[in-house]
Amino acid sequence: MRKESNRRSDQQKKSPGIETETPKKMEGGGAPAPAAPPPAPHPAVAPLAFLLGKWRGEGEGSFPTISPFRYGEELVFSHHPSKPVISYTQRTWKPASGEPMHAESGYWRPRPDGSVEVVISQSTGLAEVQKGSFDAEKKTLTLQSELVGNASKVKQITRAFQLVDGELSYVVQMATITTSLQPHLKALLKKI
Numbered sequence: 001m002r003k004e005s006n007r008r009s010d011q012q013k014k015s016p017g018i019e020t021e022t023p024k025k026m027e028g029g030g031a032p033a034p035a036a037p038p039p040a041p042h043p044a045v046a047p048l049a050f051l052l053g054k055w056r057g058e059g060e061g062s063f064p065t066i067s068p069f070r071y072g073e074e075l076v077f078s079h080h081p082s083k084p085v086i087s088y089t090q091r092t093w094k095p096a097s098g099e100p101m102h103a104e105s106g107y108w109r110p111r112p113d114g115s116v117e118v119v120i121s122q123s124t125g126l127a128e129v130q131k132g133s134f135d136a137e138k139k140t141l142t143l144q145s146e147l148v149g150n151a152s153k154v155k156q157i158t159r160a161f162q163l164v165d166g167e168l169s170y171v172v173q174m175a176t177i178t179t180s181l182q183p184h185l186k187a188l189l190k191k192i
């Protein structure tokens with residue numbers, strides 16, 4: 001059986017995630033101490049630091065074969081400074097009811113040659129391997145699918161992100177067995 005003191009020390013071993021830091025209260029209940037600056041990201045991740053954090057906003061979806069729709073969305077790009085990788089989660093919901101829509105998660109690996117490799121698993125069962133490039137100064141990133149797995153209709157997916165005036169926007173295009181590559185999603189998100 002584990003001792004109480006062990007359990008306490010396990011709880012104290014929380015990893016210092018970049019966006020999970022909260023200001024600590026001073027002993028005696030005074031004003032909160034200033035938040036410590038986030039630790040520097042892993043050097044491999046630094047050029048994509050503009051993505052890190054939690055983003056929320058709205059998007060619109062369309063495709064020639066479906067009716068247009070709107071959605072709410074939250075993206076989280078998180079990172080531990082000891083690892084050259086960004087963890088990614090996305091969830092979406094119907095704006096009127098909050099009912100969940102599509103969700104996905106994955107890992108983004110910037111490479112020293114300026115390329116980036118991304119794997120994403122979607123709530124629909126579809127799996128993507130994406131490769132692309134980024135411009136750290138312009139804060140842009142583009143991805144093209146190398147592999148789309150377990151998909152009955154989708155043949156190809158591209159994703160393009162850009163940060164402008166502190167707002168993150170993206171366009172997702174897809175090609176299906178019946179329709180050539182064209183936009184399915186676009187969204188505009190603010191950092192929260």
Ligand code: HEM
Nearest residue numbers: 061063065066069071092101102153154157172174176185
């Ligand atoms: C890369 C990500 C995505 C892929 C590959 C994808 C793929 C597809 C495909 C293949 C269709 C059917 C098109 C057709 O029948 O010709 C579709 C329809 C649809 N998608 Fe997506 N989708 C993605 C993301 C999303 C997201 C994020 C949402 C919502 C927030 C969404 C909502 C819808 C809706 C509402 C439809 C139409 C209704 C339906 O047929 O179920 N999709 N999507």
